[in-house]
Every structure is written in C-alpha cells, then in structure tokens.
Amino acid sequence: MPYKEVFDAMPINQMLGITLLEQGxxxxxxxxxxxxxxxxxxxxxxxxxxxxxxxxxxxxxTVFSGLQD
Incomplete structure (x- = not known):
C-alpha cells in the first residue's frame, strides 16, 4: 500500500483533516x-x-521517505 494511503488513513490525521500532499x-x-x-x-x-x-x-x-528504498 502506498504510504500516502497509510498516512491519510491514520485516525488522528482523519480527525484533524491532515493529508499528505507529497513525499520525497x-x-x-x-x-x-x-x-x-x-x-x-x-x-x-x-x-x-x-x-x-x-x-x-x-x-x-520524512523519516519514512528514507526507509522506503
């Protein structure tokens, strides 16, 4: 599963309305x-x-962007 989907599905992020726009x-x-x-x-x-x-x-x-490789 792409990390954006994981991030956007986190309950805290959904509750607060925080979404991932980009990651590199x-x-x-x-x-x-x-x-x-x-x-x-x-x-x-x-x-x-x-x-x-x-x-x-x-x-x-940012930390996860370095671990995905």
Missing part, C-alpha cells in the same frame, strides 16, 4: 484542511497543539 527523499509536505471542528486559538488562529502535531507528522513522513 528527505522531505514531506502535508496540508491541514480547516473545518468548523478544527480546534482554534485566540482570534481564530490554528491551535498550537495542532501545529505541533503537524510538525511531528511531517517528521514521520
């Missing part, structure tokens, strides 16, 4: 789709916990 050697690119249920911070900004989760998930994508 040493990099990954993800996207957060903002919805009415997306946790927000002051003034409607994205919650810091969501940003930290995104950083963690894109690091996972």
């Amino acid at each position: 050697p040493g990099y990954g690119r993800i996207q957060l789709s903002i919805t009415d249920t997306t946790p927000t911070g002051i003034g409607g900004s994205v919650n810091g916990g969501i940003l930290a989760t995104m950083a963690d998930m894109v690091m996972l994508v």
Whole structure:
C-alpha cells in the first residue's frame, strides 16, 4: 500500500483533516484542511497543539521517505 494511503488513513490525521500532499527523499509536505471542528486559538488562529502535531507528522513522513528504498 502506498504510504500516502497509510498516512491519510491514520485516525488522528482523519480527525484533524491532515493529508499528505507529497513525499520525497528527505522531505514531506502535508496540508491541514480547516473545518468548523478544527480546534482554534485566540482570534481564530490554528491551535498550537495542532501545529505541533503537524510538525511531528511531517517528521514521520520524512523519516519514512528514507526507509522506503
């Protein structure tokens, strides 16, 4: 199964609306789709916990890009 399908099927990513856009050697690119249920911070900004989760998930994508060869 392609890693994009695995990543996009992860329950945390589905709940938060995070999808994998692209992945290559040493990099990954993800996207957060903002919805009415997306946790927000002051003034409607994205919650810091969501940003930290995104950083963690894109690091996972980057590590896996090096392991797939």
